Amino acid sequence: xxxxxxxxxxxxxxxxxxxxxxxxxxxxxxxxxxxxxxxxxxxxxxxxxxxxxxxxxxxxxxxxxxxxxxxxxxxxxxxxxxxxxxxxxxxxxxxxxxxxxxxxxxxxxxxxxxxxxxxxxxxxxxxxxxxxxxxxxxxxxxxxxxxxxxxxxxxxxxxxxxxxxxxxxxxxxxxxxxxxxxxxxxxxxxxxxxxxxxxxxxxxxxxxxxxxxxxxxxxxxxxxxxxxxxxxxxxxxxxxxxxxxxxxxxxxxxxxxxxxxxxxxxxxxxxxxxxxxxxxxxxxxxxxxxxxxxxxxxxxxxxxxxxxxxxxxxxxxxxxxxxxxxxxxxxxxxx
Numbered sequence: 001x002x003x004x005x006x007x008x009x010x011x012x013x014x015x016x017x018x019x020x021x022x023x024x025x026x027x028x029x030x031x032x033x034x035x036x037x038x039x040x041x042x043x044x045x046x047x048x049x050x051x052x053x054x055x056x057x058x059x060x061x062x063x064x065x066x067x068x069x070x071x072x073x074x075x076x077x078x079x080x081x082x083x084x085x086x087x088x089x090x091x092x093x094x095x096x097x098x099x100x101x102x103x104x105x106x107x108x109x110x111x112x113x114x115x116x117x118x119x120x121x122x123x124x125x126x127x128x129x130x131x132x133x134x135x136x137x138x139x140x141x142x143x144x145x146x147x148x149x150x151x152x153x154x155x156x157x158x159x160x161x162x163x164x165x166x167x168x169x170x171x172x173x174x175x176x177x178x179x180x181x182x183x184x185x186x187x188x189x190x191x192x193x194x195x196x197x198x199x200x201x202x203x204x205x206x207x208x209x210x211x212x213x214x215x216x217x218x219x220x221x222x223x224x225x226x227x228x229x230x231x232x233x234x235x236x237x238x239x240x241x242x243x244x245x246x247x248x249x250x251x252x253x254x255x256x257x258x259x260x261x262x263x264x265x266x267x268x269x270x271x272x273x274x275x276x277x278x279x280x281x282x283x284x285x286x287x288x289x290x291x292x293x294x295x296x297x298x299x300x301x302x303x304x305x306x307x308x309x310x311x312x313x314x315x316x317x318x319x320x321x322x323x324x325x326x327x328x329x330x331x332x333x334x335x
Contacts, residue, residue, distance in 0.1 A: 032176055052159065055161065064149060086146050088115050166199045197217045222313065239292055
């Protein structure tokens, strides 16, 4: 099942909670009880190799996939790891795992779109049982696991936990699901994190309570150097993400592209031929071209004579030296 992000999750901080949000408060209280029960008396599996977990505190995309790819580059570039492997649940795919993703054989419907993107860069393992997937990765020669998501999963020990915070999204209205976007209770001292990766500027005050003794890694997203940015041609942008408005604003405000229409879909939307034909007709009426994300493109049925462009992006560190120091100290501490 795919979901759209409710608009009140990211309402202005000084606005009054709408009735729908207020009615969901009791459900959020139940969510907290279930969350606490899920995490009590668990004995997490300790992998034979270090596990670096990248997670977020809110539902929806904060930028974990480009963060994972950037961390892979840093780990290998600074000789912290020789054979890192990605570990991911494989959300949106039919396979339950554990298995290693093969981009030549698997599709987004098999293993999920994120897994396909990661598998193009390094060995990638999926599965609901993270411990079994981690064991498979280690047996196949991985020396470090980059765990994309799973911060809230108590079944596996994490040697380093990095929380990704998107500065534009922050923690929304700071309410637990479904009244808000939080996937876990928000600890004021960031006790769930060994470090925080902030993407963009902190426009919603997410770091107001950030402790000084924890590393803060700053980063931003850029279009890949090989990508030609056309600021004159009109485009119809569409995306099926947890928070598609972030993608639309990036095109319009950061890249200054001529976006004449934006069409949001639910997270991990299973695009149909009808969807693509309808988008194509809308674009033709506007004299525009179609553009979407790399993740969405992997879920599209490709129709003849309908051209859809993508925007490849990458993470750029602003203080990589602090990240390298953290990785070296936590993953390979001095004896």
